[in-house]
Amino acid sequence: MHSKPALRIGLIGTGFMGKSHVFGITVAERVFDLPYRLELACIADVSESLARRAAETFDFSGWTDDWRTMIDDPEIDLVDITAPNAFHKEMALAAIAAGKHVYCEKPLAPSAEDAAEMAAAAQAGGVKTQVGFNYLCNPMFTCAREMITAGELGEIRCYRGVHAEDYMSDPESPWTWRHDPAGGGALSDLGSHALATAEFLAGPVVQVLGDSFTVIRERPDGQGGTRKVEVDDVTRASLRFENGATGSVEANWIATGRKMQHEFEVYGSKGALAFSQERFSELRFYSMNDPTGRQGFRTIVAGPEHAPYGRFCVAPGHQLGFNDLKAIEVQGFVEAIAGSRPEPFGFAAGQRIQLLVDRIHDSARDHGWVDVA
DSSP states (O other): OOOSOEEEEEEEOOSHHHHHHHHHHHHHHHHSOOSSEEEEEEEEOSSHHHHHHHHHHHTOSEEESOHHHHHHOTTOOEEEEOSOGGGHHHHHHHHHHTTOEEEEESSOOSSHHHHHHHHHHHHHHTOOEEEEOGGGGOHHHHHHHHHHHTTTTOSEEEEEEEEEOOTTOOTTSOOOGGGSTTTOHHIIIIIHHHHHHHHHHHOOEEEEEEEEEOOSOEEEOSSSSEEEOOSOSEEEEEEEETTSOEEEEEEESOOTTOSOEEEEEEEESSEEEEEEGGGTTEEEEEETTSOTTSOSOEEEEOOTTSTTHHHHOSSTTSOOOHHHHHHHHHHHHHHHHTTSSOOSSOHHHHHHHHHHHHHHHHHHHHTSOEEOO
16 A cells, blocks of 8 residues: 555656656655655657557556647646757646646756746746756765855856767758757757856856857758758857856867766865766865875765765765766655755746856857846
């Protein structure tokens, strides 16, 4: 007999992120003492065959090729959206109108205005929301922020961040929904992570100066021709933070050889921190308090002391993975639904990141510094 109430989940999308969400949900229920039983109730995709196959593979109770039907189902409590970016707004607003909690992959929407509408609807509807910025769930990120907050780095002066991959580096790879202006381009797809990390560690950004490039201007359209690319392949932005620090971020999806270069460096008056997603469970720390001749970056290795690492593994240095971060993200969201904590990264937070993206694009177009209002 089950002692916990059920939280019935409907998932839209069965691709890379859909699978990651399923893994995160499944692991979270087994790793954490959650306030609900998580039930994989229904999965939706664009065709009957895809939806049925995914339901069988991931053990969903039901499936559909019409996401609207799933949202209208009174038995569904939480709608999980992993469809392409251009569909997020329509799906999320429909789910909110139906009284469902919403878990949506980033970026929240193609524009800050759309994201603001979604955030306002969620607040008015009294539902809980979560945007998929699971890199922020890395215990090493939490450790870094704790060290910064505690003053171990002193006054924060400079920040550098980058998110670079190479999945668009081949000019013969076809035009996809990611190349549609509604898809967002490299800054929205990858830079949103870099910007979320920057504000997570260094605080609010107040001004931006952007520079965007479309390097591969045409791509095969899959029908023997080509299609014009109108979004950025690379965007770099200078940042000015509220605390007086300055910094930069780079978003790049044509970085040949890079599979997951999500990195940050934070420089303070007393020390520095450095992190690379390619060394997922390590944080590098430099302290000016070390004696002369003994100074240098040392490695902090993730272990059970860095919650919730110990929930996954009792041995330090054995590392977590991408889907484990999804499980941590799910934990935070489910606890927010239960009312035991605030939303970890709700639609209002997602709106904030999209505002930064839009302002950087504005700056790149107008060739000047732009205030982040």
